[in-house]
Amino acid sequence: MRSWTASHPRVYISMLTSALAPSISNLSLRKAWEWLAWEPQHRLGTRFLQIAVGLMLLFRVATEGRFYGYLWGPSGVGTGGMTRLFGSTVGGVLDKSFATSTGTLGVLAVLALSAILLISGRVTRLATLGAFLTFFMLEQRLPELPDGGDNITRIVLIYMLFLLPPRANPKQGGLLVWFHNLAVLAIIWQIVILYTTSGIMKAYGDKWHHGVAMYYVSQVEWFSLPALRHMFMNPFVVTLSTYIPMFYQLFFAIALLSPLKLPWLLVGMIFHVGVATFMGLVSFSTVMIGLEGFLISDDEYAYLLALSRGLRQWANRKWRFRRMPAVPSAEQPEVLGAEP
Numbered sequence: 001m002r003s004w005t006a007s008h009p010r011v012y013i014s015m016l017t018s019a020l021a022p023s024i025s026n027l028s029l030r031k032a033w034e035w036l037a038w039e040p041q042h043r044l045g046t047r048f049l050q051i052a053v054g055l056m057l058l059f060r061v062a063t064e065g066r067f068y069g070y071l072w073g074p075s076g077v078g079t080g081g082m083t084r085l086f087g088s089t090v091g092g093v094l095d096k097s098f099a100t101s102t103g104t105l106g107v108l109a110v111l112a113l114s115a116i117l118l119i120s121g122r123v124t125r126l127a128t129l130g131a132f133l134t135f136f137m138l139e140q141r142l143p144e145l146p147d148g149g150d151n152i153t154r155i156v157l158i159y160m161l162f163l164l165p166p167r168a169n170p171k172q173g174g175l176l177v178w179f180h181n182l183a184v185l186a187i188i189w190q191i192v193i194l195y196t197t198s199g200i201m202k203a204y205g206d207k208w209h210h211g212v213a214m215y216y217v218s219q220v221e222w223f224s225l226p227a228l229r230h231m232f233m234n235p236f237v238v239t240l241s242t243y244i245p246m247f248y249q250l251f252f253a254i255a256l257l258s259p260l261k262l263p264w265l266l267v268g269m270i271f272h273v274g275v276a277t278f279m280g281l282v283s284f285s286t287v288m289i290g291l292e293g294f295l296i297s298d299d300e301y302a303y304l305l306a307l308s309r310g311l312r313q314w315a316n317r318k319w320r321f322r323r324m325p326a327v328p329s330a331e332q333p334e335v336l337g338a339e340p
Contacts, residue, residue: 037173040180044301045294046163047121049187050128052290053153053160054118056283057131061112064145071142073104078142085140098141110134121166132157149284155190156291159183191291192253199249207242214241223279245271262300268292 035041064071072078078098083091097103111134117127136154139146162183170176207213217223218232232238248267255264269289276285296304 036181036185037178039172040164040168040170040177042184042294042297043164043166044298045296046184047166048293048296049156049290050118050121050124050160050163050166052286052293053131053156054115054127056149056153056286056290057111057115057135058119059286060283061108061115065108065112068104068108069101071145072098072107072138073101074099076142078145080140080143082137082140094137097137107134107137111138124163124165125161128157128160128163132161147281147284149281149287152190152194152291153283153287156187156287159186159190187291187294191295192256195249195252199246199252202246203250208246211239211242214238217279223281225278225280228278256295262296262304265292265295 068076070076081091081095081098083095085091086094097107110130114127114130114134117123118131132154135150135157139150139154160183162179164170164176164180168176170180202208202213205213207216215232215238218229218238232241248264248271252264252268255261258264269292272285272288272292275288276282
């Protein structure tokens with residue numbers, strides 16, 4: 001006679017799942033705790049992000065620094081300050097930096113030095129603090145100048161204050177590892193929020209919903225190259241370039257949890273190279289590429305390195321095989337000095 005559980009497999013599976021649920025939950029919590037507290041995560045991604053942010057800041061200084069007097073100087077168009085955020089005492093001291101042209105130039109010099117230190121990987125916490133303070137001062141001085149890349153950079157710089165320096169070797173399970181991994185989670189969460197919010201807003205926009213948004217963007221002189229405007233008059237190009245970014249952003253969070261993670265991030269990097277080229281948003285695209293590179297874990301970087309080495313060895317073998325001299329066949333032996 002069959003047992004009751006055998007005659008009711010669904011009930012049996014349900015009972016088994018209920019019995020194992022606490023163990024699975026404890027196992028997940030244990031793994032999450034070990035991930036947070038045992039080893040620092042995303043060390044290579046941290047360096048990738050630091051280099052990208054440093055390059056972005058250095059680009060801003062190089063392109064806008066020559067107009068420092070007009071933009072942020074004592075007689076420039078920027079009239080804002082830090083007083084409304086930090087009060088007359090602290091804010092007033094910071095605002096005195098813009099009271100003279102020399103002080104304004106000094107703020108830019110600190111920002112450039114901080115960017116160089118981030119790129120080189122030296123005293124990264126001090127460099128991050130200097131970059132955040134000066135970058136924020138310039139933004140408050142002229143709030144009309146920043147773009148979306150500046151907003152995400154300011155937020156990420158705060159989290160980067162808690163990331164470990166490249167050469168740090170903290171104690172396993174220590175407080176520094178805990179803070180580092182919490183900052184990693186905060187940056188990842190910020191990226192997910194950014195992409196998801198942007199995708200939802202696009203999906204609710206009429207022009208994105210109907211697949212014609214990129215046509216209107218391409219006709220804005222500030223955000224397009226004249227040489228490429230004609231290309232976006234093609235309905236096929238416009239439709240694809242409108243829907244692909246929207247669906248990419250909507251499914252970004254899901255892709256991070258799937259086997260498509262690495263190809264998805266690669267597509268995002270290529271997409272932002274196109275944004276920098278076509279729309280001229282170089283600083284924004286540089287930061288976004290850095291954030292996408294940050295999402296790649298250390299194990300995934302090791303996998304990509306091993307894959308690149310394997311591909312390079314395969315290419316070298318193919319190249320050597322093609323350059324090898326032809327071997328005479330056995331049926332036609334070659335005799336030195338013999339005439340045909």
